[in-house]
Amino acid sequence: MQRDKRKRQFQIFFSIVKLTLLLVIALGIPFILYFWFPDILNRFHTQEELNAFLSEYHTFGMFLYIGLQILQIVICIIPGQMMQFAAGYVYYFWIGFFLSMIGIGLGTVITFYLARILGKNAMHVLFGEKKINHFIEMLNSKRAYMVIFILYLIPGFPKDLITYAAGVSEIKLKPYLVLSLVGRTPALMATIMIGAMTRTGSYMNVILLCIAVAFVTLICFIHRKKFIGFTDIIYHRLVQTKKRNY
Secondary structure (H helix, E strand, O other): HHHHHHHHHHHHEEEEEEEEHHHHHHHHHHHHHHHHHHHHHHHHOOOHHHHHHHHHHHHHHHHHHHHHHHHHHHHHHOOOOHHHHHHHHHHHHHHHHHHHHHHHHHHHHHHHHHHHHHHHHHHHHHOOOOHHHHHHHHHHHOOOOHHHHHHHOOOOOOHHHHHHHHOOOOOOOOHHHHHHHHHHHHHHHHOOOOHHOOOOOOHHHHHHHHHHHHHHHHHHHOOHHHHHHHHHHHHHHHHHHHHHOO
């Protein structure tokens, strides 16, 4: 009886700790930035201001960029495309791509474990029970790996929500991290390349690339259900091939 009472007290205490952590993440960081560092937020109103902010700090700006990219993944404080355009504009393509992958990778790991610590109930509060359970169901299915790759390949899809869902699903971090990074790569490279070409004045190439990206994005969005459904066909074929080998 005494043991059950202590167990319940521990569960209540743990729930309070998780709720406090949730409030700190959801409200604390924006609150601190807004009241103590308003100048920083003022630097992010436009793309030009963000470009100038990163350029101002030179080498140290690379570490700032990685930190901002992590924040963008964890709490979506800055639009991802805006950040990645700035990386291409300030650091050019390859360095911008390298820094972006570091920031996105670290942000994904932090978000994954943050969701796992907070638990499913906290995710329901943040994103809604129906929406988060929909993604958890997909991530717990046998076609999860292919679904992850397809969803991350589609530009404009709410990728950060998937990471929170992954943290409370049965999927392991390593395959999820690899697939999500590979899936992000085409759109990420295109955005960084546009930023780099803008810096060098290759405006005609920027226009052509933007048209191509917009076209691909539209096609992916219109046929997103077909792309995801296509993973079922691939999965069944792989399963049948595996059975034949055995």
